[in-house]
Amino acid sequence: MLDTVKEFASEFFVTGDPLILGAQVSIALALVAIVFVLTYFKKWRWLWTEWLTTVDHKKIGIMYIICSILMLFRGGVDALLMRVQLAVPNLEFLHADHYNAIFTTHGVIMILFMAMPLMFGLFNIIVPLQLGARDVAFPFLNSLSFWLFFAGAMLFNLSFVIGGSPDAGWLAYPPLSGIEGSPGVGQDFYIWGIQISGIGSLASGINFVVTILKMRAPGMKLMKMPMFSWSVLASSVTIMFAFPILTVTLFLLFLDRYLGAHFFTVDAGGNPMMYLNLIWMWGHPEVYIVILPAFGIFSEVVATFSKKKIFGYKSMVFALMSISFFSFFTWAHHFFTMGSGANVNAFFAVTTMIIAIPTGVKVFNWLFTMYRGKLSFPTPMLWAVAFIPCFVVGGMTGVMLSVAPADFQFHNSYFLIAHFHQVLIGGVVFGYFAGLYYWWPKMFGFKLHEGLGKWAFWFWNIGFYVCFMPQYALGLMGMTRRFNEYNFDMGWQPLNVVSTVGAFLMGIAFIFQVWQIAHSIRFLKKDNSGDNWGQGRTLEWSTASPAPFYNFARIPQVVAQDDWWEKQQRRERGEAEPAEVAAAEAAPLEPIHMPKNSGIPIIMSGFWFLAGFGFVWDWKWMIVLGLAGVAVTMLARSFNYNDDYYVPVEEIERIEAAAARGAN
Amino acid sequence: MAQAHSHSHSHDHGHHDQESLKQFGFWLFMITDVILFATLFATFIVLRDNTASGPVGADLIEMNGIIISTFILLTSSFTSGLALLSMNKGDKRGLILWLAVSALLGLSFIYLEVNEFIHLVHEGAKISTSAYWSAFYTLVGTHGLHVSIGIVWMTAIIIQLAKRGITPVTKRKVNIISLYWHFLDAVWIFVFSLVYLMEVM
Numbered sequence: 001m002l003d004t005v006k007e008f009a010s011e012f013f014v015t016g017d018p019l020i021l022g023a024q025v026s027i028a029l030a031l032v033a034i035v036f037v038l039t040y041f042k043k044w045r046w047l048w049t050e051w052l053t054t055v056d057h058k059k060i061g062i063m064y065i066i067c068s069i070l071m072l073f074r075g076g077v078d079a080l081l082m083r084v085q086l087a088v089p090n091l092e093f094l095h096a097d098h099y100n101a102i103f104t105t106h107g108v109i110m111i112l113f114m115a116m117p118l119m120f121g122l123f124n125i126i127v128p129l130q131l132g133a134r135d136v137a138f139p140f141l142n143s144l145s146f147w148l149f150f151a152g153a154m155l156f157n158l159s160f161v162i163g164g165s166p167d168a169g170w171l172a173y174p175p176l177s178g179i180e181g182s183p184g185v186g187q188d189f190y191i192w193g194i195q196i197s198g199i200g201s202l203a204s205g206i207n208f209v210v211t212i213l214k215m216r217a218p219g220m221k222l223m224k225m226p227m228f229s230w231s232v233l234a235s236s237v238t239i240m241f242a243f244p245i246l247t248v249t250l251f252l253l254f255l256d257r258y259l260g261a262h263f264f265t266v267d268a269g270g271n272p273m274m275y276l277n278l279i280w281m282w283g284h285p286e287v288y289i290v291i292l293p294a295f296g297i298f299s300e301v302v303a304t305f306s307k308k309k310i311f312g313y314k315s316m317v318f319a320l321m322s323i324s325f326f327s328f329f330t331w332a333h334h335f336f337t338m339g340s341g342a343n344v345n346a347f348f349a350v351t352t353m354i355i356a357i358p359t360g361v362k363v364f365n366w367l368f369t370m371y372r373g374k375l376s377f378p379t380p381m382l383w384a385v386a387f388i389p390c391f392v393v394g395g396m397t398g399v400m401l402s403v404a405p406a407d408f409q410f411h412n413s414y415f416l417i418a419h420f421h422q423v424l425i426g427g428v429v430f431g432y433f434a435g436l437y438y439w440w441p442k443m444f445g446f447k448l449h450e451g452l453g454k455w456a457f458w459f460w461n462i463g464f465y466v467c468f469m470p471q472y473a474l475g476l477m478g479m480t481r482r483f484n485e486y487n488f489d490m491g492w493q494p495l496n497v498v499s500t501v502g503a504f505l506m507g508i509a510f511i512f513q514v515w516q517i518a519h520s521i522r523f524l525k526k527d528n529s530g531d532n533w534g535q536g537r538t539l540e541w542s543t544a545s546p547a548p549f550y551n552f553a554r555i556p557q558v559v560a561q562d563d564w565w566e567k568q569q570r571r572e573r574g575e576a577e578p579a580e581v582a583a584a585e586a587a588p589l590e591p592i593h594m595p596k597n598s599g600i601p602i603i604m605s606g607f608w609f610l611a612g613f614g615f616v617w618d619w620k621w622m623i624v625l626g627l628a629g630v631a632v633t634m635l636a637r638s639f640n641y642n643d644d645y646y647v648p649v650e651e652i653e654r655i656e657a658a659a660a661r662g663a664n
Numbered sequence: 665m666a667q668a669h670s671h672s673h674s675h676d677h678g679h680h681d682q683e684s685l686k687q688f689g690f691w692l693f694m695i696t697d698v699i700l701f702a703t704l705f706a707t708f709i710v711l712r713d714n715t716a717s718g719p720v721g722a723d724l725i726e727m728n729g730i731i732i733s734t735f736i737l738l739t740s741s742f743t744s745g746l747a748l749l750s751m752n753k754g755d756k757r758g759l760i761l762w763l764a765v766s767a768l769l770g771l772s773f774i775y776l777e778v779n780e781f782i783h784l785v786h787e788g789a790k791i792s793t794s795a796y797w798s799a800f801y802t803l804v805g806t807h808g809l810h811v812s813i814g815i816v817w818m819t820a821i822i823i824q825l826a827k828r829g830i831t832p833v834t835k836r837k838v839n840i841i842s843l844y845w846h847f848l849d850a851v852w853i854f855v856f857s858l859v860y861l862m863e864v865m
Contacts, residue, residue, distance in 0.1 A: 138689060209692055215685075241695075245699060255802060263707065263798050263799070265795075268714075268795060270711075278707075638821075638837075639820070
């Protein structure tokens with residue numbers, strides 16, 4: 001009996017690595033600590049009613065952001081481990097297996113479990129406020145999306161301590177990721193972790209398209225909509241068209257591994273190259289899904305801190321939508337070396353170059369917005385300004401990579417690594433940081449400490465260039481990705497040491513940010529007035545910070561692009577409000593129709609997690625239990641007709657009065 | 665949320681807007697489902713010649729059964745249309761009756777499909793036989809899975825109709841399931857043409 005338990009445990013848990021043992025112990029301790037604190041302070045009920053079952057888009061957004069910051073930490077530690085290993089030739093720090101697992105999880109976590117939730121977090125918190133709506137179109141579905149993401153992320157991260165991490169690269173190319181190349185369970189964790197969270201992402205995409213198309217405040221025509229919301233629309237439409245391809249691709253890989261199908265095997269007619277095509281038909285749009293909202297954030301931040309309307313509004317909209325469209329026609333540039341022939345490569349080279357045009361339009365628009373603006377440089381604006389040169393260099397190296405014959409040299413070298421980190425960090429991460437700093441007071445009612453924020457900013461920026469500029473050179477010197485060792489005589493060491501130093505500078509920058517958040521909470525300076533920067537332009541600044549759960553006591557009447565700014569201008573000039581605005585503001589308060597909290601999303605996601613875990617280990621009873629649970633919770637939702645309520649006028653009056661007192 | 669996009673601050677805080685939002689959301693979901701099936705069709709087309717010297721559909725598939733199940737599914741689409749007509753007349757009994765007929769026809773379609781699969785496996789065409797059969801079972805099976813989910817869903821709606829009658833909420837639900845049902849019918853036309861007719865005939 002004891003022996004079978006021992007045998008099971010040695011297969012179930014990852015054993016024999018001191019680094020991982022340390023992680024297992026600290027995870028166990030952290031869990032115990034969390035349970036203890038919640039029990040000691042009697043916070044379980046509060047946690048359940050206020051957070052876990054909430055359908056409030058602002059709280060869901062905050063949960064997304066907390067998860068993404070935790071994932072940024074894990075992905076960042078992975079990166080630092082890799083940089084340590086590469087700093088010295090032939091270092092015996094990470095063995096090949098461990099190194100493979102780490103670059104795989106680093107990639108997956110940073111894109112799917114860091115960038116995506118940070119993006120959805122900002123979508124959630126800001127879009128309904130910007131549109132003058134009370135919530136997203138489908139609040140229940142929104143909560144379900146979050147919990148599916150959470151279940152998927154936990155399943156993926158669990159592989160680190162239970163069963164073993166996936167190690168076939170972040171996109172898991174077969175035949176390596178097939179059952180013969182990867183017989184362990186790591187790859188199954190990969191498939192189910194991403195599959196479950198992917199369903200959530202798809203649902204979010206639909207949710208935000210409906211929200212933006214149908215829930216805008218009266219008077220907000222599409223061409224008066226704030227630029228961030230436009231970018232969310234572009235990104236969400238891209239999600240709708242791209243994510244089903246991911247679902248199918250992972251499902252086919254699962255069938256190959258689980259039922260012995262032959263989609264991507266090298267025998268019985270399978271075609272591994274088809275996987276590359278399919279995964280990049282999702283994967284290339286995916287990088288545009290995460291960058292487009294960053295473009296939207298920059299447009300908001302640059303306009304606000306230049307005190308000017310965004311330059312070239314229509315061309316911005318056109319650029320967003322055309323990038324979204326062309327993103328579906330460039331996928332093969334990820335494997336020019338596959339051998340599809342000159343004509344195919346030429347087509348994808350040209351489409352890739354075409355994307356640079358709308359992107360260039362946007363860069364010029366941001367520059368012209370700043371031109372002759374009344375500029376100020378608080379932290380959000382610093383990130384936006386730092387983004388521009390960084391992204392231009394990243395974009396230009398992208399155009400170099402798009403030249404198919406040259407790509408035969410660049411392919412899989414550190415030149416490529418440097419390129420995509422430059423657009424993903426310099427574009428996506430800088431953009432989301434700008435958004436996080438800019439909207440932080442809207443989320444929590446206080447600003448983050450500026451001084452520490454500037455330290456973090458400079459460490460990030462300098463660290464970034466120190467880390468990645470040498471990698472372009474290393475790539476041209478012949479260093480390829482995904483190797484954990486190189487010899488002294490390659491001459492790569494000096495630049496690798498520089499790159500590692502840069503990575504640690506970024507690590508220090510992250511510590512500054514954590515310190516900044518802790519410091520700002522410790523020395524809290526509450527500022528509940530809506531317009532925390534004093535020069536906000538769009539509707540989110542017209543309601544209190546943080547916004548009441550119903551967002552707006554009266555749905556605003558919009559008359560202009562940058563409606564809130566225009567309203568302030570009218571006030572300064574002493575002009576009367578337009579008739580429809582005056583009427584909307586004088587209207588008596590009415591009961592507000594709101595969705596009720598629901599425990600079904602978290603429970604359903606728990607069953608999805610069970611089903612996924614069952615598939616990973618091929619435990620039939622758990623698969624059946626999980627899937628049956630999913631079906632039952634879905635039916636429970638269908639049969640529940642009591643999912644909404646009205647907030648009475650007295651309560652709205654009370655909350656509004658309290659907010660007005662807090663603002664003074 | 666109720667009056668989110670209305671042009672006037674109407675005093676109607678009822679369900680109307682929420683229902684039309686959900687219907688619009690479902691249209692978008694169907695777009696994503698089209699992409700899902702498109703990916704599976706593309707996979708089948710790429711792999712249709714990769715039979716690894718094993719059996720192909722023309723050797724094993726019995727077209728009579730397929731034609732019968734095609735007619736069953738087309739008929740169920742028609743009866744779900746009749747259900748909608750009854751609903752619009754306010755005829756609750758007719759609505760439930762026609763929905764039940766549609767679900768039963770769907771059930772017999774699934775019965776025939778499962779039988780066909782069992783027959784094929786007996787003849788030595790398993791999902792692991794070749795890329796051709798992997799793609800075949802996945803495409804046809806995914807459609808079958810959609811129909812099966814639709815049957816459970818339709819049953820749930822029938823129970824709700826019996827309990828609550830025709831209300832704005834149940835009306836929206838019937839509209840959506842019937843959209844879904846017609847959609848599966850349309851997908852089947854493509855499955856029938858590409859997988860069966862072009863392979864076997």
